[in-house]
Each structure stands twice: as C-alpha cells, then as structure tokens.
Amino acid sequence: MKHNYQLELDRLLESVKELDHPPRLLLHACCAPCSSYVLEYLSRYFEITVFYYNPNISPQEEYEKRVREIDRLIREMTFANPVSLIVGPYDPERFFAMAKGLEDVPEGGERCFKCYRLRMEEAARMAEEGGFDYFTTTLSISPLKNAEKINQIGQELSVIYQTAHLPSDFKKKDGYRRSVELSRLHDLYRQDYCGCIYSKRERDRRNQDKQ
Numbered sequence: 001m002k003h004n005y006q007l008e009l010d011r012l013l014e015s016v017k018e019l020d021h022p023p024r025l026l027l028h029a030c031c032a033p034c035s036s037y038v039l040e041y042l043s044r045y046f047e048i049t050v051f052y053y054n055p056n057i058s059p060q061e062e063y064e065k066r067v068r069e070i071d072r073l074i075r076e077m078t079f080a081n082p083v084s085l086i087v088g089p090y091d092p093e094r095f096f097a098m099a100k101g102l103e104d105v106p107e108g109g110e111r112c113f114k115c116y117r118l119r120m121e122e123a124a125r126m127a128e129e130g131g132f133d134y135f136t137t138t139l140s141i142s143p144l145k146n147a148e149k150i151n152q153i154g155q156e157l158s159v160i161y162q163t164a165h166l167p168s169d170f171k172k173k174d175g176y177r178r179s180v181e182l183s184r185l186h187d188l189y190r191q192d193y194c195g196c197i198y199s200k201r202e203r204d205r206r207n208q209d210k211q
Contacts, residue, residue, distance in 0.1 A: 005140070005151050006172035013045050022047045022081045023133035025166065028123035030054060032069035033190050034138040036077070036182035037175045043079035046134070050074060053088030053122050055095040056115050057195035063090055069189050076186055088122060095196065107199050108144065115196070116145075117153050124157040124165075134166040141170035141179055144194070 016023060025046035029035040035050065042048060052070055057063040067087055074085050098118050102111035120137055127135035136154065140147040147169040154165035170176075183190055193203040 003148065003151070005147060005167040005169040008167040009169075012167070016045045024049070024131075026051055026123055026127040026130065026132045026135040026163075028053060028119055028135070028137035028139075029070055030119075030138050030142075030195070031066050031191065032073040032186075032188045033179055033183040034141045034170075035070055036073060036186065036188065037179040038138045038141060038170050039074070039077060039079065039083060040178070040182065041170070041175070043081050043083055045081075047081045048079075048083045049130075049132070050083065050085045051088060051123050051126060052085065053119055054195060055089075055091045055093075055118070057090075058092060058197040058200065060090065060092075062191070062195070065189060066191070066195075073186055073188065086126075088126075094118070099196075099198070103198060107194065107202055108146070111198065112194075113146070113149050113153075116150055117157075120150070120153055121157055121161075124154075124161040124163060127163040128161040132163055134164045135161075136166035136168050138170065140168045141175050143171055143176055147171070 023046055025042065025048050027038065027048050027050050029050045029052050039048065050070065052067060054063065057066065071085055074083055095115065095118065098114050099111050105111045116139060123135050123137065137150065139145045140150050151167055158165040193199045
C-alpha cells in the first residue's frame with residue numbers, strides 16, 4: 001500500500017502550530033521554481049534555512065544561474081517566519097564518482113536515487129551539526145521525482161544523523177501547479193532538464209528526435 005506522506009505532514013504541522021516558537025527546518029533546495037511553493041507553504045510553520053547543495057548540476061554556468069535565482073526568490077518573497085540561504089560547495093567530481101557505472105541508466109532510475117541520497121545526506125549532516133529540528137528536500141514537488149524513495153532515504157538518514165526528517169510529497173495539494181504560478185509571478189528561470197549532464201544528454205536526444 002502506497003504511503004500518504006502529505007497526510008503524515010498534515011498531522012505533523014497541526015502539532016507544530018501548537019508550539020510557542022517555530023521549529024528550525026533545514027530545507028535542501030534543488031532550484032528556485034521547486035522551492036517557491038515549498039517556502040510559501042512551510043514558512044508559516046518553520047524558521048527555514050534553505051540549503052542549496054547540488055553538485056550534480058552541469059555545466060558550472062547552469063549551477064551559478066540557479067544559485068542566483070534562488071537567492072533572488074528568497075529576497076523577493078514575503079514570509080511569516082525568517083528564511084535564510086546557505087550555498088553549499090560546488091563539487092561536481094563528487095557527483096561523477098557517485099554516478100560511475102550508472103551513466104547510461106535512464107533518468108528516474110538508480111542513478112537518480114543515489115543522487116537524491118548524495119544531496120539529502122549532506123543536508124542531514126548539516127542539520128545535525130546545526131542543531132536543526134527537522135530536515136527535508138524540495139525534490140518531491142517534481143512529478144518526475146519518486147516521492148516514496150525520497151522519503152525512505154530521509155527516514156534512513158534521520159536515524160544516522162539524529163535529526164527528524166519532515167515527510168513530504170509537495171506535488172500534492174496542487175503544489176506543483178502553484179510552483180508554476182509562483183515561477184511566472186517572480187519571472188523565474190525554469191530549466192528544461194534536471195541538472196546533471198546525463199539528464200541534459202537525454203533532453204538533447206529528445207529535442208533531436210522531434211526535428
């Protein structure tokens with residue numbers, strides 16, 4: 001039976017509303033468009049530190065463009081509770097080492113699952129070091145991302161790093177649709193590939209087939 005992570009999150013947020021002070025959440029962000037709705041939604045309940053850590057993104061110009069966009073988004077949006085940004089190191093060699101032997105696996109397969117974990121583990125580690133109450137990722141807002149796998153990884157990491165994982169399936173409650181609306185409102189750059197060189201290669205192949 002498929003797990004309803006949105007229902008689990010709803011219950012948790014009800015308990016958070018009863019607290020005197022908002023808990024601290026470390027939110028791994030993949031890009032500004034995906035972060036837009038998640039920040040609008042969760043900033044009502046948490047004090048959020050956005051952690052931009054994505055060594056998978058290629059080329060470096062694309063990485064830097066996405067950093068600028070998420071920084072601009074946070075400065076432009078209005079939040080109920082404080083939201084800040086930490087930009088992690090750009091270390092693409094770490095991603096390529098992780099992807100070794102999986103270069104030809106189609107997008108959405110094992111290489112992507114390992115990429116989820118690579119980024120989420122860095123967030124979990126930082127959340128433990130920083131004494132955060134929760135950590136999570138914006139990744140589940142994408143219809144192309146496996147929310148079940150993302151939450152399984154999050155639960156495993158919460159045990160290792162002793163920080164609670166915030167369950168999520170942010171595409172629910174029209175979350176993805178709202179992210180598209182907010183992207184238009186803030187004139188955000190919306191990339192047409194996940195970010196890594198392998199997803200870019202798949203995009204280029206699809207575009208070529210259409211010609």
